[in-house]
Amino acid sequence: MTGQGKVKWGVLGVANIAVKKVIPAMQLGRDGSIVAIASRDLGKAHAAARALDIPKAYGSYEELLADPEIEAIYNPLPNHLHVPWSIKAAEAGKHVLCEKPISLTVAEAKTLLAAQQRTGVKIGEAFMVCTHPQWLRTRELVRSGHIGTLKTIMGAFSYFNRDPGNVRNVAQWGGGGLMDIGCYPITTSRFIFGEEPTRVMGLIERDPEFKVDRLASAILDFPSGQSIFTCSTQMTPYQRMQFLGTTGRIEIEIPFNAPPDRPTRLFIDDGRDVFGGGITTETLPVCDQYTIQGDAFSRAIRGDGDVPVSMDSAIANMAVIEAVFRSAESGKWEKP
Incomplete structure (x- = not known):
């Protein structure tokens, strides 16, 4: 049509x-x-x-x-x-x-x-997130060698929700933290590395009442480096993503729920000291990622x-999520 x-x-x-x-x-x-x-x-x-x-x-x-x-x-x-x-x-x-x-x-x-x-x-x-200028800019900085060679991505994403009526706490409806928010550090790690992980390791803690995962951590092993993240539906609200290269570091202040009413910020560190002496702040103009x-x-x-996130990419992301769940069960590395 x-x-x-x-x-x-x-x-x-x-x-x-x-x-x-x-x-x-x-x-x-x-x-x-x-x-x-x-x-x-x-x-x-x-x-x-x-x-x-x-x-x-x-x-x-x-x-x-x-x-x-x-x-x-x-x-x-x-x-x-x-x-x-x-x-x-x-x-x-x-x-x-x-x-x-x-x-x-x-x-x-x-x-x-x-x-x-x-x-x-x-x-x-x-x-x-894959259309937000802060993510496009981060990818551009990484690919241009601004932080040397990207080696590690570290992320955290959490909120607190124990409402039994909330769809995120209903196991048979695909609830739990990995499906709801863990999918973000996975997709953005794939986006920034420009690769698919070859194997993953996962750890999961489930809510004893709801049976959904309330705390999940994973290591994604990419050809070029590693991504590690923790997500939780029963922790203090927080989100941050960091990208560590051989000569510098980029941190996205509000990576996922980027506000539509104020600018977003990247902290770009040249690594000269651990006190932040080499950090410059890049501010991106107000925009709404949903628009x-x-x-x-x-x-x-x-x-x-093309559509921003294709079915092929969606399936690849789901394969990583599945592998994290399998690894948490098997206690072994799993291939997506």
């Missing part, structure tokens, strides 16, 4: 991330417009449509997918519904931007890839460039 002008988007569900972050940001974009939202509760759909000034509200996902005006779908449903509804959207001829993680398993993600190949629509994973992501995807639909 191709057209002219702004790409017309529909949204499946009224997830928090959609109504609070992604929809308002995409509405500020130049290349797409949100024309419909659906919920299995028509009242919720109408409320979201009124609050966000969206023209159409539907009481089922099927009705939205049947709307011929809609060209693309944003799918922020719980993890276990990502693939089933993205496949239904593709089969309805709609392009799909699906929230991360793309699926619950590699095998499931491959069924979505098959649907994409069968239908010819564009499908991508919503890792908005950038939406516009980039819309342009790809119109034939201008």
Whole structure:
């Protein structure tokens, strides 16, 4: 399905991330417009449509997918519904931007890839970080040799949430920290190294009540170096990513939940001393990574460039996540 002008988007569900972050940001974009939202509760759909000034509200996902005006779908449903509804959207001829993680398993993600190949629509994973200027700048600095040869990436990402009703604490819905936030240090490590890890080691602690992973740490062994990270759903809220090379270091202050209302900062250290004497701060202008992501995807639909995160990349990321889980069980290195 191709057209002219702004790409017309529909949204499946009224997830928090959609109504609070992604929809308002995409509405500020130049290349797409949100024309419909659906919920299995028509009242919720109408409320979201009124609050966000969206023209159409539907009481089922099927009705939205049947709307011929809609060209693309944003799918922020719980993890276990990502693939089933993205496949239904593709089969309805709609392009799909699906929230991360793309699926619950590699095998499931491959069924979505098959649907994409069968239908010819564009499908991508919503890792908005891969379009944020702070990440593009970090990659540029690393690739230009600014910190010598990149050897190690270190990351941490955590928050505290023990709400039993929250989807992140429901095991059968793909809950847990590795799927929700551990996927970020994995995808960004792959993004910055420009490689895939050859083997991974994982350690996991599970919540005794919810059975989801509440603390996970991993080592990813890349051809060029190593990435290590810890993520937790029951720790103090924190996030940071560091990139250590042979002659310098880069630190991203707020790597994942980059604020849309103030500048972001990179700390670039020439390594002259351990007291920070060699640190310079690079400030990147205010932007909203969800606006950038939406516009980039819309342009790809119109034939201008590729979707920011392809299905191939999404499957490769899921393979690493799976390998971390396997390693935590086996106690051995596992190959993605």
